[in-house]
Structures are given as structure tokens and as C-alpha cells.
Amino acid sequence: DAGVIQSPRHEVTEMGQEVTLRCKPISGHNSLFWYRQTMMRGLELLIYFNNNVPIDDSGMPEDRFSAKMPNASFSTLKIQPSEPRDSAVYFCASSGQGEATNEKLFFGSGTQLSVL
Amino acid sequence: GDSVTQMEGPVTLSEEAFLTINCTYTATGYPSLFWYVQYPGEGLQLLLKATKADDKGSNKGFEATYRKETTSFHLEKGSVQVSDSAVYFCALKSWGKLQFGAGTQVVVTP
Numbered sequence: 138d139a140g141v142i143q144s145p146r147h148e149v150t151e152m153g154q155e156v157t158l159r160c161k162p163i164s165g166h167n168s169l170f171w172y173r174q175t176m177m178r179g180l181e182l183l184i185y186f187n188n189n190v191p192i193d194d195s196g197m198p199e200d201r202f203s204a205k206m207p208n209a210s211f212s213t214l215k216i217q218p219s220e221p222r223d224s225a226v227y228f229c230a231s232s233g234q235g236e237a238t239n240e241k242l243f244f245g246s247g248t249q250l251s252v253l
Numbered sequence: 254g255d256s257v258t259q260m261e262g263p264v265t266l267s268e269e270a271f272l273t274i275n276c277t278y279t280a281t282g283y284p285s286l287f288w289y290v291q292y293p294g295e296g297l298q299l300l301l302k303a304t305k306a307d308d309k310g311s312n313k314g315f316e317a318t319y320r321k322e323t324t325s326f327h328l329e330k331g332s333v334q335v336s337d338s339a340v341y342f343c344a345l346k347s348w349g350k351l352q353f354g355a356g357t358q359v360v361v362t363p
Contacts, residue, residue, distance in 0.1 A: 170350070170351075179356060180297075180356065182350055187349075193350065228296050240302065240346055242299065244297045244298070246294070247295075247296055
């Protein structure tokens, strides 16, 4: 299995531009999570989906952030317009449905976002 | 709300030294507890977990025991290696999602 795949690995953009981060979860996993990691705030859960449906988006910072999961194998996190304070590493993670796996998150390698 | 608090880093120690990273939790019920590890440039990986009081999770020489009386889940390893240099996160499962601590960086020198 290829694991959770995120793209791009690095993104450098200018303030005001739209940024789209992509994630492909592990095949068969039914939960998907978006996290943001910064030195100041640590690892923050932004939103998570279960069976492609957003369950909890209380961590999404503001309306500039949006996330979608159109099908079981793809999710996007969009920032529009981007701001320098959005600079962080964004992680996608997925987990399966069985009792043995639904507490274990599999993380992607992250997207390092820099907004200038 | 439910949360975990872990010791600040960085923790710097020599190879073969004993490692302890303290983690305490606050929760209304009896959550499952986890330790995740993040190696440089990578995402987090599950290191070990415990689902109920007095359970001991173990993996790769690391251990942690779920202590309800002290609401703790301290991570220990008897003899660390340079390859154990990483950031370690304590976490609990609350309302279907994982709540992570701030992370503790561990640096092991030869």
C-alpha cells in the first residue's frame, strides 16, 4: 500500500493567492483528517470526514478555509485568499473502520506551505 | 475539554541513556491513550497505545502504562539510540478524534 499521499510536498505562494492542497487516503479507509502543524500552536485538527461527509469542522480557522471530499479516494483543502499566517505544514491522515484500525491514524508526509 | 499535557523539549541525551517523557491527561471519561512519533520530514506514526487503565503499550523498546490514579501515560525507553531522535506526541481519543499534545523533541547524541 502506498500510504496516504499528499501533494504538493512544498508550496510557496504570495499573499492573496488561492492554495489547494490534495490528499489521497489509504484505500478502504473511511475517515479522513486534515491537521495543521506550527511551532506556535502545535498540531491542530482542522476538519475530519467520515464516509466522505464532514463531521467536525470546528477547527477550521475562518471562512478562507474550505475542505471537500468528493469521493472516498480524494480530498482537498483550499485557502482563498491565503495569508502569511497560514504558513505551516498541513497533514492529511486517514483511518479505517475496523475496531483495530479506527484509532490508528496514518499520516501523509505533509505539505509545507509558505505564504509570502 | 479533554486534553493532554506533555513535557516541553528539547530533551537531549546520549546514546544508551534512559528516556522518560511525561504526559498527563484531562478527560471526562476513560479515553484511549496514544504515543505518536514524528521523524524529521515525515508525518506522524503510531508508536503505541493503551485502551484502559493499567494497560501497557509497547513497541520498539518503548513502553507506556495507562495510570488512571495519576491520569498519566509516561513514555519510557531503557536505552535510546541515535535513530530515536524525533518528536514524540502524546494523544487521547475524545469524541471520535485524536487530541494531540504539543510534542516533545528528543535529540540523541552518539
